[in-house]
Amino acid sequence: MRIKVTLQPEDLPKNWYNIQHDLPEPLPPPLDPGTLKPMSPEPLLRLFAKECVMQEVSTDEYIPIPEEVREAYLRLGRPSPLYRATRLEAYLKTPAKIFYKREDLNPAGSHKPNTAIAQAYYHMKEGTKRLTTETGAGQWGSALAMSCALFGIDCTVYMTRSAYLQKPYRRTLMEVYGADVHASPSGLTKVGQKFLAQDPNHPGSLGLAISEAIEDCVTHDGTKYSLGSVLNHVLLHQTVIGQEALEQMKMFEEQPDYIVGCIGGGSNYAGLAYPFMREKLKKKSDTEFVAVEPKAVPSTTRGQYRYDFADTGEMTPLMKMYTVGHTYQCPPIHGGGLRYHGKAPSMCMLIDKGYMSSVAYNQNEAMDAAITFARTEGVVVAPETSHAVKGAIDIALKCKEKNEAKVILFNLSGHGLLDLKAYEDKINGKLIDYSPDEAMLKESLAKIPMVA
Numbered sequence: 001m002r003i004k005v006t007l008q009p010e011d012l013p014k015n016w017y018n019i020q021h022d023l024p025e026p027l028p029p030p031l032d033p034g035t036l037k038p039m040s041p042e043p044l045l046r047l048f049a050k051e052c053v054m055q056e057v058s059t060d061e062y063i064p065i066p067e068e069v070r071e072a073y074l075r076l077g078r079p080s081p082l083y084r085a086t087r088l089e090a091y092l093k094t095p096a097k098i099f100y101k102r103e104d105l106n107p108a109g110s111h112k113p114n115t116a117i118a119q120a121y122y123h124m125k126e127g128t129k130r131l132t133t134e135t136g137a138g139q140w141g142s143a144l145a146m147s148c149a150l151f152g153i154d155c156t157v158y159m160t161r162s163a164y165l166q167k168p169y170r171r172t173l174m175e176v177y178g179a180d181v182h183a184s185p186s187g188l189t190k191v192g193q194k195f196l197a198q199d200p201n202h203p204g205s206l207g208l209a210i211s212e213a214i215e216d217c218v219t220h221d222g223t224k225y226s227l228g229s230v231l232n233h234v235l236l237h238q239t240v241i242g243q244e245a246l247e248q249m250k251m252f253e254e255q256p257d258y259i260v261g262c263i264g265g266g267s268n269y270a271g272l273a274y275p276f277m278r279e280k281l282k283k284k285s286d287t288e289f290v291a292v293e294p295k296a297v298p299s300t301t302r303g304q305y306r307y308d309f310a311d312t313g314e315m316t317p318l319m320k321m322y323t324v325g326h327t328y329q330c331p332p333i334h335g336g337g338l339r340y341h342g343k344a345p346s347m348c349m350l351i352d353k354g355y356m357s358s359v360a361y362n363q364n365e366a367m368d369a370a371i372t373f374a375r376t377e378g379v380v381v382a383p384e385t386s387h388a389v390k391g392a393i394d395i396a397l398k399c400k401e402k403n404e405a406k407v408i409l410f411n412l413s414g415h416g417l418l419d420l421k422a423y424e425d426k427i428n429g430k431l432i433d434y435s436p437d438e439a440m441l442k443e444s445l446a447k448i449p450m451v452a
Protein backbone atom coordinates (compact mmCIF):
# COMPACT_ATOMS: atom_id res chain seq x y z
CA MET A 1 0.00 0.00 0.00
CA ARG A 2 1.16 3.48 -0.80
CA ILE A 3 1.90 5.52 2.33
CA LYS A 4 4.01 8.44 1.13
CA VAL A 5 4.10 10.77 -1.85
CA THR A 6 7.03 13.10 -2.40
CA LEU A 7 7.42 15.73 -5.09
CA GLN A 8 10.59 16.62 -6.96
CA PRO A 9 12.29 20.02 -6.56
CA GLU A 10 10.99 21.00 -10.01
CA ASP A 11 7.42 20.34 -8.81
CA LEU A 12 7.65 23.19 -6.27
CA PRO A 13 4.80 25.62 -7.10
CA LYS A 14 5.81 28.65 -9.16
CA ASN A 15 2.87 30.79 -7.99
CA TRP A 16 0.87 31.42 -4.85
CA TYR A 17 -2.90 31.02 -5.18
CA ASN A 18 -4.99 34.06 -4.21
CA ILE A 19 -8.43 33.18 -2.82
CA GLN A 20 -9.54 36.81 -3.27
CA HIS A 21 -9.95 36.05 -6.96
CA ASP A 22 -12.63 33.47 -6.22
CA LEU A 23 -14.42 34.60 -3.03
CA PRO A 24 -18.22 34.79 -3.36
CA GLU A 25 -17.96 38.56 -2.81
CA PRO A 26 -15.13 41.07 -2.21
CA LEU A 27 -13.74 41.21 1.31
CA PRO A 28 -15.14 44.03 3.47
CA PRO A 29 -12.45 46.77 3.61
CA PRO A 30 -10.38 47.32 6.76
CA LEU A 31 -11.48 50.32 8.87
CA ASP A 32 -9.31 53.15 10.15
CA PRO A 33 -8.84 52.70 13.94
CA GLY A 34 -9.46 56.43 14.52
CA THR A 35 -12.42 57.24 12.30
CA LEU A 36 -13.88 53.71 11.96
CA LYS A 37 -14.30 54.48 8.24
CA PRO A 38 -12.97 52.32 5.37
CA MET A 39 -9.29 53.04 4.83
CA SER A 40 -6.96 52.89 1.86
CA PRO A 41 -3.98 50.54 2.06
CA GLU A 42 -1.39 53.41 2.03
CA PRO A 43 -0.91 53.69 5.83
CA LEU A 44 0.01 49.99 5.83
CA LEU A 45 3.18 50.91 3.92
CA ARG A 46 4.67 52.27 7.15
CA LEU A 47 4.44 48.76 8.59
CA PHE A 48 4.68 46.22 5.81
CA ALA A 49 6.76 45.58 2.73
CA LYS A 50 5.26 47.33 -0.29
CA GLU A 51 5.00 44.07 -2.18
CA CYS A 52 3.03 42.55 0.72
CA VAL A 53 0.63 45.52 0.82
CA MET A 54 -0.02 45.06 -2.89
CA GLN A 55 -0.64 41.36 -2.38
CA GLU A 56 -2.95 42.22 0.52
CA VAL A 57 -5.44 43.87 -1.83
CA SER A 58 -4.70 41.98 -5.06
CA THR A 59 -7.43 39.98 -6.78
CA ASP A 60 -5.07 38.30 -9.26
CA GLU A 61 -5.67 34.59 -9.21
CA TYR A 62 -2.00 33.64 -9.10
CA ILE A 63 1.01 35.64 -7.88
CA PRO A 64 4.49 34.52 -8.98
CA ILE A 65 6.86 33.28 -6.28
CA PRO A 66 10.24 35.06 -6.69
CA GLU A 67 13.13 32.74 -7.65
CA GLU A 68 15.09 33.60 -4.46
CA VAL A 69 12.08 32.62 -2.37
CA ARG A 70 11.69 29.34 -4.27
CA GLU A 71 15.37 28.65 -3.70
CA ALA A 72 14.97 29.22 0.05
CA TYR A 73 11.85 27.01 0.06
CA LEU A 74 13.87 24.25 -1.59
CA ARG A 75 16.75 24.61 0.85
CA LEU A 76 14.40 24.56 3.83
CA GLY A 77 12.25 21.52 3.29
CA ARG A 78 9.93 22.10 0.35
CA PRO A 79 8.21 20.37 -1.35
CA SER A 80 7.05 18.58 1.80
CA PRO A 81 5.83 14.98 1.74
CA LEU A 82 2.25 13.84 2.16
CA TYR A 83 1.61 10.67 4.13
CA ARG A 84 -1.23 8.25 4.62
CA ALA A 85 -1.86 7.44 8.29
CA THR A 86 -2.37 3.69 7.81
CA ARG A 87 -1.19 2.86 11.32
CA LEU A 88 -3.60 5.36 12.87
CA GLU A 89 -6.42 4.04 10.64
CA ALA A 90 -5.71 0.48 11.83
CA TYR A 91 -5.62 1.59 15.46
CA LEU A 92 -8.98 3.38 15.10
CA LYS A 93 -10.39 0.44 13.09
CA THR A 94 -11.93 2.96 10.73
CA PRO A 95 -12.72 2.40 7.06
CA ALA A 96 -11.79 6.07 6.46
CA LYS A 97 -8.46 6.92 4.85
CA ILE A 98 -6.48 9.58 6.68
CA PHE A 99 -3.79 11.66 4.99
CA TYR A 100 -1.55 14.37 6.41
CA LYS A 101 0.68 17.03 4.94
CA ARG A 102 4.02 17.42 6.72
CA GLU A 103 4.76 21.07 7.49
CA ASP A 104 7.00 20.12 10.43
CA LEU A 105 10.00 18.96 8.40
CA ASN A 106 11.96 22.20 8.09
CA PRO A 107 14.51 23.69 10.52
CA ALA A 108 11.92 25.96 12.18
CA GLY A 109 9.51 23.04 12.62
CA SER A 110 6.24 24.53 11.36
CA HIS A 111 4.49 25.94 8.29
CA LYS A 112 5.49 29.49 9.27
CA PRO A 113 8.64 29.77 7.10
CA ASN A 114 6.38 29.68 4.01
CA THR A 115 5.51 33.32 4.67
CA ALA A 116 8.49 34.34 6.85
CA ILE A 117 10.87 33.62 3.96
CA ALA A 118 8.73 35.58 1.51
CA GLN A 119 8.33 38.57 3.85
CA ALA A 120 12.03 38.71 4.80
CA TYR A 121 12.94 38.53 1.11
CA TYR A 122 10.68 41.47 0.16
CA HIS A 123 12.03 43.51 3.08
CA MET A 124 15.61 42.78 2.02
CA LYS A 125 14.72 43.94 -1.51
CA GLU A 126 13.06 47.11 -0.17
CA GLY A 127 15.95 48.05 2.15
CA THR A 128 14.43 47.31 5.57
CA LYS A 129 17.12 47.16 8.28
CA ARG A 130 15.12 45.63 11.14
CA LEU A 131 11.86 43.75 11.52
CA THR A 132 9.73 43.64 14.66
CA THR A 133 7.17 40.98 15.31
CA GLU A 134 5.14 39.14 17.94
CA THR A 135 5.19 35.44 18.67
CA GLY A 136 2.83 33.30 20.71
CA ALA A 137 4.27 29.85 21.03
CA GLY A 138 7.54 30.86 19.43
CA GLN A 139 7.12 29.11 16.08
CA TRP A 140 6.52 32.34 14.20
CA GLY A 141 9.41 34.06 15.97
CA SER A 142 11.74 31.18 15.09
CA ALA A 143 10.61 31.17 11.48
CA LEU A 144 11.07 34.91 11.09
CA ALA A 145 14.40 34.91 12.95
CA MET A 146 15.63 32.18 10.61
CA SER A 147 14.39 34.02 7.53
CA CYS A 148 15.89 37.35 8.66
CA ALA A 149 19.25 35.59 9.16
CA LEU A 150 18.93 34.21 5.63
CA PHE A 151 18.36 37.65 4.09
CA GLY A 152 20.56 39.75 6.43
CA ILE A 153 17.94 41.72 8.42
CA ASP A 154 17.85 42.37 12.21
CA CYS A 155 14.89 40.88 14.07
CA THR A 156 13.17 41.88 17.34
CA VAL A 157 10.56 39.51 18.75
CA TYR A 158 7.91 40.19 21.42
CA MET A 159 7.03 36.79 22.87
CA THR A 160 3.91 36.37 25.02
CA ARG A 161 5.10 35.97 28.62
CA SER A 162 3.28 32.65 29.15
CA ALA A 163 5.15 31.11 26.21
CA TYR A 164 8.42 32.82 27.17
CA LEU A 165 8.24 31.00 30.50
CA GLN A 166 6.88 27.70 29.12
CA LYS A 167 9.24 27.46 26.13
CA PRO A 168 12.76 28.64 26.96
CA TYR A 169 14.25 26.65 24.07
CA ARG A 170 12.11 28.47 21.52
CA ARG A 171 13.65 31.65 22.78
CA THR A 172 17.12 30.13 22.50
CA LEU A 173 16.40 29.02 18.93
CA MET A 174 15.46 32.59 17.99
CA GLU A 175 18.65 33.85 19.64
CA VAL A 176 20.71 31.30 17.74
CA TYR A 177 19.35 32.88 14.56
CA GLY A 178 20.39 36.28 15.94
CA ALA A 179 17.04 37.75 17.07
CA ASP A 180 16.42 39.92 20.17
CA VAL A 181 13.62 38.37 22.20
CA HIS A 182 11.51 40.17 24.85
CA ALA A 183 8.76 38.79 27.11
CA SER A 184 5.49 40.60 26.36
CA PRO A 185 4.13 42.69 27.98
CA SER A 186 7.60 44.24 28.19
CA GLY A 187 8.76 47.48 29.73
CA LEU A 188 10.04 48.64 26.33
CA THR A 189 6.82 50.05 24.91
CA LYS A 190 4.11 52.33 26.28
CA VAL A 191 1.41 49.74 25.69
CA GLY A 192 3.53 47.06 27.39
CA GLN A 193 4.13 49.34 30.38
CA LYS A 194 0.40 49.99 30.70
CA PHE A 195 -0.48 46.30 30.91
CA LEU A 196 2.49 45.53 33.20
CA ALA A 197 1.27 48.21 35.60
CA GLN A 198 -2.13 46.47 35.74
CA ASP A 199 -0.55 43.08 36.39
CA PRO A 200 3.23 42.51 36.76
CA ASN A 201 2.67 38.80 35.96
CA HIS A 202 0.44 39.45 32.95
CA PRO A 203 0.62 36.25 30.80
CA GLY A 204 0.46 38.35 27.65
CA SER A 205 -1.47 37.55 24.49
CA LEU A 206 -0.79 37.59 20.78
CA GLY A 207 -2.99 40.67 20.45
CA LEU A 208 -0.92 42.52 23.03
CA ALA A 209 2.43 41.40 21.59
CA ILE A 210 1.24 42.70 18.21
CA SER A 211 0.59 46.11 19.78
CA GLU A 212 4.11 46.17 21.24
CA ALA A 213 5.78 45.12 17.99
CA ILE A 214 3.85 47.78 16.05
CA GLU A 215 4.71 50.50 18.56
CA ASP A 216 8.39 49.53 18.40
CA CYS A 217 8.17 49.64 14.59
CA VAL A 218 6.52 53.04 14.21
CA THR A 219 8.81 54.68 16.77
CA HIS A 220 12.04 53.58 15.02
CA ASP A 221 13.39 54.48 11.59
CA GLY A 222 14.41 51.77 9.14
CA THR A 223 12.15 49.38 11.03
CA LYS A 224 9.19 47.49 9.67
CA TYR A 225 6.79 44.98 11.07
CA SER A 226 5.93 41.47 10.08
CA LEU A 227 2.80 39.50 10.94
CA GLY A 228 2.75 35.71 10.94
CA SER A 229 -0.94 35.05 10.32
CA VAL A 230 -4.41 36.53 9.70
CA LEU A 231 -3.55 38.91 6.82
CA ASN A 232 -4.36 38.09 3.20
CA HIS A 233 -0.74 38.10 2.05
CA VAL A 234 0.25 35.67 4.81
CA LEU A 235 -2.48 33.21 3.84
CA LEU A 236 -1.46 33.68 0.21
CA HIS A 237 2.14 32.63 0.90
CA GLN A 238 0.92 29.52 2.70
CA THR A 239 -0.87 28.21 -0.38
CA VAL A 240 2.26 26.36 -1.49
CA ILE A 241 1.04 23.74 1.01
CA GLY A 242 -2.30 23.09 -0.66
CA GLN A 243 -0.98 23.30 -4.20
CA GLU A 244 1.55 20.58 -3.43
CA ALA A 245 -1.12 18.57 -1.62
CA LEU A 246 -3.48 18.80 -4.63
CA GLU A 247 -0.82 17.14 -6.79
CA GLN A 248 0.03 14.60 -4.11
CA MET A 249 -3.59 13.55 -3.56
CA LYS A 250 -3.85 13.03 -7.34
CA MET A 251 -0.77 10.82 -7.16
CA PHE A 252 -2.52 8.85 -4.40
CA GLU A 253 -5.51 8.74 -6.78
CA GLU A 254 -7.71 10.09 -4.00
CA GLN A 255 -9.97 13.09 -3.65
CA PRO A 256 -10.39 14.43 -0.10
CA ASP A 257 -13.94 14.38 1.31
CA TYR A 258 -12.82 16.31 4.38
CA ILE A 259 -10.00 18.80 4.84
CA VAL A 260 -9.12 19.56 8.45
CA GLY A 261 -6.75 21.97 10.15
CA CYS A 262 -6.25 23.93 13.35
CA ILE A 263 -6.84 27.69 13.30
CA GLY A 264 -5.03 30.32 15.34
CA GLY A 265 -5.21 33.14 12.83
CA GLY A 266 -6.04 30.68 10.06
CA SER A 267 -2.88 30.67 7.93
CA ASN A 268 -1.75 27.04 7.99
CA TYR A 269 -5.26 25.79 7.42
CA ALA A 270 -5.93 28.30 4.65
CA GLY A 271 -2.61 27.28 3.11
CA LEU A 272 -3.74 23.68 2.81
CA ALA A 273 -7.43 24.36 2.23
CA TYR A 274 -7.62 27.24 -0.25
CA PRO A 275 -6.28 25.52 -3.38
CA PHE A 276 -8.94 22.83 -2.72
CA MET A 277 -11.52 25.51 -1.83
CA ARG A 278 -10.88 26.98 -5.28
CA GLU A 279 -12.36 23.79 -6.76
CA LYS A 280 -15.35 23.99 -4.41
CA LEU A 281 -16.00 27.67 -5.21
CA LYS A 282 -15.93 26.74 -8.89
CA LYS A 283 -18.41 23.93 -8.08
CA LYS A 284 -15.94 21.28 -9.18
CA SER A 285 -15.85 19.49 -5.81
CA ASP A 286 -17.98 19.11 -2.70
CA THR A 287 -15.16 18.65 -0.21
CA GLU A 288 -16.11 19.54 3.36
CA PHE A 289 -13.82 21.94 5.19
CA VAL A 290 -13.50 21.68 8.96
CA ALA A 291 -11.52 24.28 10.90
CA VAL A 292 -10.59 23.35 14.46
CA GLU A 293 -10.12 25.87 17.26
CA PRO A 294 -9.52 25.53 21.02
CA LYS A 295 -12.53 25.81 23.35
CA ALA A 296 -10.41 28.29 25.33
CA VAL A 297 -10.49 30.75 22.39
CA PRO A 298 -13.78 30.03 20.61
CA SER A 299 -13.70 32.80 17.96
CA THR A 300 -15.70 31.02 15.26
CA THR A 301 -17.82 28.75 17.45
CA ARG A 302 -18.95 31.25 20.10
CA GLY A 303 -17.73 34.64 18.86
CA GLN A 304 -19.40 37.13 16.52
CA TYR A 305 -18.78 37.95 12.85
CA ARG A 306 -18.18 41.71 12.92
CA TYR A 307 -15.51 44.40 12.74
CA ASP A 308 -12.91 44.31 15.52
CA PHE A 309 -9.36 45.47 16.17
CA ALA A 310 -6.61 43.04 15.22
CA ASP A 311 -4.69 43.90 18.40
CA THR A 312 -5.36 44.45 22.08
CA GLY A 313 -3.90 47.98 22.13
CA GLU A 314 -6.37 49.28 19.48
CA MET A 315 -3.59 50.47 17.13
CA THR A 316 -4.39 48.32 14.10
CA PRO A 317 -7.15 48.74 11.51
CA LEU A 318 -10.40 46.92 12.25
CA MET A 319 -11.16 43.86 10.18
CA LYS A 320 -14.42 42.02 9.69
CA MET A 321 -13.89 38.61 11.26
CA TYR A 322 -15.14 36.13 13.80
CA THR A 323 -13.90 37.44 17.12
CA VAL A 324 -14.28 36.91 20.84
CA GLY A 325 -13.25 40.54 21.30
CA HIS A 326 -9.82 42.18 21.17
CA THR A 327 -9.79 42.53 24.98
CA TYR A 328 -10.50 38.83 25.50
CA GLN A 329 -7.92 37.34 27.89
CA CYS A 330 -6.82 34.19 26.11
CA PRO A 331 -6.25 31.47 28.73
CA PRO A 332 -2.66 30.14 28.89
CA ILE A 333 -3.21 26.95 26.86
CA HIS A 334 -0.12 25.20 25.51
CA GLY A 335 -1.13 25.72 21.90
CA GLY A 336 0.11 29.30 22.11
CA GLY A 337 -0.31 29.77 18.35
CA LEU A 338 -4.08 29.39 18.84
CA ARG A 339 -4.34 32.15 21.44
CA TYR A 340 -5.67 34.86 19.13
CA HIS A 341 -9.05 36.55 19.51
CA GLY A 342 -9.89 36.80 15.79
CA LYS A 343 -9.41 34.82 12.59
CA ALA A 344 -8.43 35.64 9.00
CA PRO A 345 -11.14 37.70 7.22
CA SER A 346 -11.31 35.51 4.10
CA MET A 347 -11.72 32.37 6.22
CA CYS A 348 -14.40 34.06 8.33
CA MET A 349 -16.33 34.99 5.20
CA LEU A 350 -16.15 31.37 4.00
CA ILE A 351 -17.40 30.16 7.39
CA ASP A 352 -20.14 32.78 7.47
CA LYS A 353 -21.33 31.77 3.99
CA GLY A 354 -21.30 28.08 4.83
CA TYR A 355 -18.37 26.97 2.65
CA MET A 356 -16.46 25.92 5.74
CA SER A 357 -17.49 24.74 9.21
CA SER A 358 -15.69 24.82 12.52
CA VAL A 359 -15.47 22.83 15.75
CA ALA A 360 -13.76 23.41 19.11
CA TYR A 361 -11.94 21.06 21.45
CA ASN A 362 -10.37 21.24 24.88
CA GLN A 363 -6.61 20.88 25.13
CA ASN A 364 -6.85 17.61 27.11
CA GLU A 365 -8.83 15.78 24.42
CA ALA A 366 -6.60 17.31 21.73
CA MET A 367 -3.42 16.18 23.50
CA ASP A 368 -4.90 12.68 23.95
CA ALA A 369 -5.26 12.60 20.17
CA ALA A 370 -1.67 13.84 19.79
CA ILE A 371 -0.39 11.02 22.00
CA THR A 372 -2.38 8.46 20.01
CA PHE A 373 -0.86 9.94 16.85
CA ALA A 374 2.69 9.77 18.26
CA ARG A 375 2.20 6.14 19.30
CA THR A 376 0.80 5.09 15.92
CA GLU A 377 2.36 7.34 13.28
CA GLY A 378 5.48 8.27 15.25
CA VAL A 379 5.26 12.06 14.90
CA VAL A 380 5.11 14.22 18.05
CA VAL A 381 2.94 17.12 16.86
CA ALA A 382 2.75 20.67 18.20
CA PRO A 383 -0.02 21.34 20.75
CA GLU A 384 -1.68 23.55 18.12
CA THR A 385 -1.60 20.70 15.61
CA SER A 386 -3.10 18.32 18.20
CA HIS A 387 -6.42 20.09 17.56
CA ALA A 388 -6.25 19.15 13.87
CA VAL A 389 -5.36 15.55 14.78
CA LYS A 390 -8.35 15.42 17.14
CA GLY A 391 -10.60 16.84 14.42
CA ALA A 392 -9.41 14.25 11.90
CA ILE A 393 -9.76 11.36 14.38
CA ASP A 394 -13.31 12.42 15.26
CA ILE A 395 -14.34 12.40 11.61
CA ALA A 396 -12.64 9.01 11.12
CA LEU A 397 -14.60 7.63 14.09
CA LYS A 398 -17.87 8.95 12.66
CA CYS A 399 -16.97 7.19 9.40
CA LYS A 400 -16.50 4.01 11.43
CA GLU A 401 -20.01 4.32 12.92
CA LYS A 402 -21.51 4.78 9.46
CA ASN A 403 -19.08 2.36 7.80
CA GLU A 404 -18.03 4.95 5.24
CA ALA A 405 -14.62 4.87 3.53
CA LYS A 406 -14.25 8.66 3.35
CA VAL A 407 -10.96 10.40 2.62
CA ILE A 408 -9.69 12.81 5.28
CA LEU A 409 -6.74 15.15 4.79
CA PHE A 410 -5.31 17.25 7.59
CA ASN A 411 -2.43 19.66 7.95
CA LEU A 412 0.37 18.61 10.27
CA SER A 413 1.29 22.23 10.92
CA GLY A 414 4.28 21.66 13.19
CA HIS A 415 6.23 19.32 15.45
CA GLY A 416 6.08 19.43 19.24
CA LEU A 417 9.71 18.72 20.11
CA LEU A 418 10.12 22.13 21.71
CA ASP A 419 6.69 21.85 23.34
CA LEU A 420 7.33 18.77 25.43
CA LYS A 421 6.06 20.65 28.51
CA ALA A 422 2.56 20.25 27.09
CA TYR A 423 3.12 16.49 26.84
CA GLU A 424 4.68 16.38 30.33
CA ASP A 425 1.66 18.19 31.79
CA LYS A 426 -0.70 15.89 29.89
CA ILE A 427 1.05 12.73 31.08
CA ASN A 428 1.13 14.00 34.67
CA GLY A 429 -2.55 14.93 34.61
CA LYS A 430 -1.77 18.60 35.05
CA LEU A 431 -3.33 19.97 31.89
CA ILE A 432 -6.21 22.34 32.64
CA ASP A 433 -9.16 22.80 30.29
CA TYR A 434 -10.44 26.34 29.93
CA SER A 435 -13.65 27.55 28.41
CA PRO A 436 -14.98 31.05 28.96
CA ASP A 437 -18.33 31.28 30.76
CA GLU A 438 -21.13 33.27 29.16
CA ALA A 439 -20.52 36.33 31.36
CA MET A 440 -16.80 36.51 30.49
CA LEU A 441 -17.50 36.21 26.78
CA LYS A 442 -20.29 38.77 26.96
CA GLU A 443 -17.97 41.21 28.65
CA SER A 444 -15.25 41.04 26.00
CA LEU A 445 -17.80 41.10 23.15
CA ALA A 446 -19.31 44.24 24.68
CA LYS A 447 -15.95 46.00 24.34
CA ILE A 448 -15.86 45.68 20.56
CA PRO A 449 -16.58 49.10 19.02
CA MET A 450 -19.92 49.56 17.30
CA VAL A 451 -19.53 50.16 13.59
CA ALA A 452 -22.34 51.74 11.62
Ligand SMILES: *Cc1c(COP(=O)(O)O)cnc(C)c1O
Residues within 6 Å of the ligand: 110, 111, 112, 137, 139, 140, 228, 229, 230, 262, 263, 264, 265, 266, 267, 268, 269, 337, 338, 382, 384, 385, 413, 414, 415
Ligand atom coordinates in the same frame (compact mmCIF):
# COMPACT_ATOMS: atom_id res chain seq x y z
C1 LIG B 1 1.27 29.39 14.55
C2 LIG B 1 0.84 27.99 14.46
C3 LIG B 1 -0.51 27.63 14.29
C4 LIG B 1 -1.62 28.63 14.26
O1 LIG B 1 -1.51 29.68 13.36
P1 LIG B 1 -2.30 29.71 11.99
O2 LIG B 1 -2.03 31.03 11.42
O3 LIG B 1 -3.75 29.49 12.31
O4 LIG B 1 -1.75 28.61 11.18
C5 LIG B 1 -0.82 26.30 14.15
N1 LIG B 1 0.12 25.34 14.21
C6 LIG B 1 1.42 25.64 14.40
C7 LIG B 1 2.40 24.53 14.49
C8 LIG B 1 1.82 26.96 14.53
O5 LIG B 1 3.10 27.24 14.70
